[in-house]
Amino acid sequence: MNLEFTQEELDFQKSIRAWMRENVPEALERVSALGNMPTKSQQQQWERCLGKQGWLALTWPEQYGGPGWTATQRYIFDIERAMAGAPPTSPFGVAMVGPVIYTFGSPEQKERWLPGITSGETLWCQGYSEPNAGSDLASLKTRAERKQDHYLVNGQKIWTTQAHWADMMFCLVRTDPEAKKQQGISFLLIDMKTPGIEIRPIYSIDGHHHLNEVYFTDVEVPLENLVGQEGMGWTIAKFLLTHERTTIAGVADSYYALARMKQAIEDVPYYTDKPSARRRMAELEVELMALEYTNFRTVAATDEGKPFGPESSGLKIKGTELQQKMSQAMVEIGGLMSLAWDSPSVVGNESFNNAPRRYNFLRACTIYGGSNEIQKNVLAKMLLGL
Numbered sequence: 001m002n003l004e005f006t007q008e009e010l011d012f013q014k015s016i017r018a019w020m021r022e023n024v025p026e027a028l029e030r031v032s033a034l035g036n037m038p039t040k041s042q043q044q045q046w047e048r049c050l051g052k053q054g055w056l057a058l059t060w061p062e063q064y065g066g067p068g069w070t071a072t073q074r075y076i077f078d079i080e081r082a083m084a085g086a087p088p089t090s091p092f093g094v095a096m097v098g099p100v101i102y103t104f105g106s107p108e109q110k111e112r113w114l115p116g117i118t119s120g121e122t123l124w125c126q127g128y129s130e131p132n133a134g135s136d137l138a139s140l141k142t143r144a145e146r147k148q149d150h151y152l153v154n155g156q157k158i159w160t161t162q163a164h165w166a167d168m169m170f171c172l173v174r175t176d177p178e179a180k181k182q183q184g185i186s187f188l189l190i191d192m193k194t195p196g197i198e199i200r201p202i203y204s205i206d207g208h209h210h211l212n213e214v215y216f217t218d219v220e221v222p223l224e225n226l227v228g229q230e231g232m233g234w235t236i237a238k239f240l241l242t243h244e245r246t247t248i249a250g251v252a253d254s255y256y257a258l259a260r261m262k263q264a265i266e267d268v269p270y271y272t273d274k275p276s277a278r279r280r281m282a283e284l285e286v287e288l289m290a291l292e293y294t295n296f297r298t299v300a301a302t303d304e305g306k307p308f309g310p311e312s313s314g315l316k317i318k319g320t321e322l323q324q325k326m327s328q329a330m331v332e333i334g335g336l337m338s339l340a341w342d343s344p345s346v347v348g349n350e351s352f353n354n355a356p357r358r359y360n361f362l363r364a365c366t367i368y369g370g371s372n373e374i375q376k377n378v379l380a381k382m383l384l385g386l
Contacts, residue, residue, distance in 0.1 A: 138181045
């Protein structure tokens with residue numbers, strides 16, 4: 001595995017860096033610099049900007065709207081995007097349902113849904129998690145009964161990120177309650193404006209509203225919104241989750257978080273134990289480099305045309321654990337400055353003031369996208385044969 005960029009890749013990096021400098025809005029840079037989350041308007045404006053450039057669906061084949069970049073170019077783009085202070089794109093359309101539609105969808109579904117994803121015009125959410133199901137995705141109970149020209153959907157989803165933003169949901173539903181639980185599941189695309197859908201907010205410990213409960217009461221979904229064959233939902237779900245876990249590693253954004261931490265420490269003139277803080281950052285940087293090299297192996301394999309494998313589970317585990325360590329270090333290094341959460345006044349340094357919000361949000365990252373315990377089971381089964 002060669003870790004040196006070619007001259008062509010270095011030129012590509014230079015051009016992406018220049019474009020980011022000219023196109024990332026200052027307001028968005030400030031949101032990222034403080035460790036906050038963009039609003040719906042800020043997020044969608046940024047994604048539309050990438051869509052106009054043809055840079056939103058980076059991993060897609062060119063025939064469906066991808067830019068035709070190599071995995072190395074995509075890696076370079078992601079690093080430059082993060083270091084410019086731009087947020088990652090919402091994964092639900094681009095990284096999750098898009099690949100499902102161009103892999104399993106009908107020609108009509110591709111023509112109808114893919115352009116809205118590549119342009120950033122259509123926002124999606126994921127209807128997977130259900131109450132009382134825990135990490136056992138196959139135990140879902142939301143039911144879809146086939147009628148003459150539609151499915152009638154009843155049930156409930158929970159922990160649905162950005163459901164209140166979304167135009168569409170991709171949803172796992174049980175279409176055959178008599179079949180084995182993995183075989184009676186289907187994959188539906190549901191318009192969030194359909195009568196019978198109710199969205200209730202869940203405010204998480206970080207104080208944000210990004211999660212929701214979604215209730216379905218006699219929701220009519222056209223038959224043409226079924227992706228693949230009826231009962232094929234489990235196969236599609238596993239395909240989708242592999243894509244989700246690869247993006248969760250977050251190497252680029254962890255480098256940006258580390259840079260923010262360094263800057264915050266240097267910006268506080270009276271911080272008396274900077275050597276200790278720098279030593280802790282060095283330890284985190286070593287761990288991040290190890291994760292990055294593992295990610296490089298995935299990049300190299302992808303450039304050789306190999307599909308994602310169980311390494312996506314390893315990236316998810318180590319990536320999310322490192323994100324938690326970094327957010328914890330930011331709070332602990334900030335000390336008293338980190339106690340100013342939600343204070344209208346800046347106390348010492350605003351980045352440290354906001355650190356507890358990020359820390360609390362990231363308590364969930366080892367759970368969402370398939371808990372890390374589940375990922376360890378995947379590795380034990382696929383790599384160790386246990």
